[in-house]
Amino acid sequence: MAGGFFERLKAGFGRTAEVVANLLARPIDGQTTEQLRERLIAADFGLTTTNEVVAAAQAAWKNESTIRHAGAAEAAAIAIEQALGSAKTLHTYTAKPTVIMLLGVNGAGKTTTAAKLSWHFQQQGRTSLLGACDTFRAAAGEQLAAWAARLDVEVVGGAAGADPAAVAFDTVKAAAARGVDFAILDTAGRLHTKTHLLEELRKVVRVIAKALPGAPHEKWLVIDGSLGANSIEQAKVFHEAVGLTGLIVTKLDGTAKGGALVAVVRELGLPVCFIGMGEKPEDLQPFNAKAYARSVLGLSA
Ligand SMILES: Nc1nc2c(ncn2[C@@H]2O[C@H](COP(=O)(O)OP(=O)(O)O)[C@@H](O)[C@H]2O)c(=O)[nH]1
Numbered sequence: 001m002a003g004g005f006f007e008r009l010k011a012g013f014g015r016t017a018e019v020v021a022n023l024l025a026r027p028i029d030g031q032t033t034e035q036l037r038e039r040l041i042a043a044d045f046g047l048t049t050t051n052e053v054v055a056a057a058q059a060a061w062k063n064e065s066t067i068r069h070a071g072a073a074e075a076a077a078i079a080i081e082q083a084l085g086s087a088k089t090l091h092t093y094t095a096k097p098t099v100i101m102l103l104g105v106n107g108a109g110k111t112t113t114a115a116k117l118s119w120h121f122q123q124q125g126r127t128s129l130l131g132a133c134d135t136f137r138a139a140a141g142e143q144l145a146a147w148a149a150r151l152d153v154e155v156v157g158g159a160a161g162a163d164p165a166a167v168a169f170d171t172v173k174a175a176a177a178r179g180v181d182f183a184i185l186d187t188a189g190r191l192h193t194k195t196h197l198l199e200e201l202r203k204v205v206r207v208i209a210k211a212l213p214g215a216p217h218e219k220w221l222v223i224d225g226s227l228g229a230n231s232i233e234q235a236k237v238f239h240e241a242v243g244l245t246g247l248i249v250t251k252l253d254g255t256a257k258g259g260a261l262v263a264v265v266r267e268l269g270l271p272v273c274f275i276g277m278g279e280k281p282e283d284l285q286p287f288n289a290k291a292y293a294r295s296v297l298g299l300s301a
């Protein structure tokens with residue numbers, strides 16, 4: 001993760017990171033422990049991670065008589081990194097095309113993320129094709145097409161009312177025929193017809209597998225990081241419906257709920273693949289657990 005990106009992540013967590021950093025620089029006594037606990041809970045880390053972080057800070061404070069100020073913060077960062085556990089963060093994409101399906105509720109950042117991913121792969125010299133499978137809202141197809149034009153990437157579909165599964169099928173077939181590296185599929189996310197949406201998404205998955213055996217290779221849930229722990233239940237619903245392979249957490253620029261990322265990872269046992277820190281293409285970056293853990297505590301890289 002680039003240094004500048006790390007700084008922005010830290011700035012994004014802003015006040016929370018600053019307060020936590022100040023608390024960890026104090027003697028970890030009863031009062032500090034309570035305040036630390038309150039802050040971590042308020043940032044949506046969840047009880048388990050909060051207890052682990054507090055215990056790690058306390059232990060470091062007791063043990064390291066000479067460098068204990070730094071020790072508590074460092075120990076807390078390691079506790080968060082460990083809480084993110086085995087979540088594999090480095091992806092290797094072996095299939096060509098690798099089919100990535102983006103799911104999530106409206107407003108989570110799917111369409112923007114589809115474009116950003118395409119840009120990310122472009123930077124690595126890899127090609128992609130976008131599939132506009134959110135055919136429920138006319139604006140969604142137009143939004144993706146506008147991004148595609150900006151990034152000079154091709155997009156399949158986009159007509160309002162078209163069958164999303166048919167668009168997915170066409171996108172995957174076209175990606176295979178043209179020899180592009182990635183097919184990135186944007187999907188619908190209307191919540192008010194949840195059952196129907198989940199059925200539709202399952203159908204899209206089935207049809208993609210018919211277009212290309214083994215696909216979709218990735219089913220990533222895009223979640224709005226500013227919603228905090230509220231996104232956990234949502235994530236479970238999508239995971240049960242289609243079997244997710246990873247998470248993309250958006251809007252980590254300027255949220256006090258940055259801890260929810262850890263809570264979601266623990267709850268679902270899924271890796272965070274990318275995080276979004278703004279609305280520009282370069283604002284999507286591969287997730288780095290260590291950088292996240294340090295920045296959320298206000299530590300330097
Ligand atoms: N600040 C910020 N805004 C974002 C981020 N990702 C997406 N957005 C904005 O969130 C809004 C909804 O995004 P969109 O991609 O349309 O969501 P979708 O309904 O899931 O497709 C748009 O205004 C995006 O520009 C992010 O990482 N940070």
Ligand SMILES: [Mg+2]
Pocket residue numbers: 110111112134140186
């Ligand atoms: Mg959209």
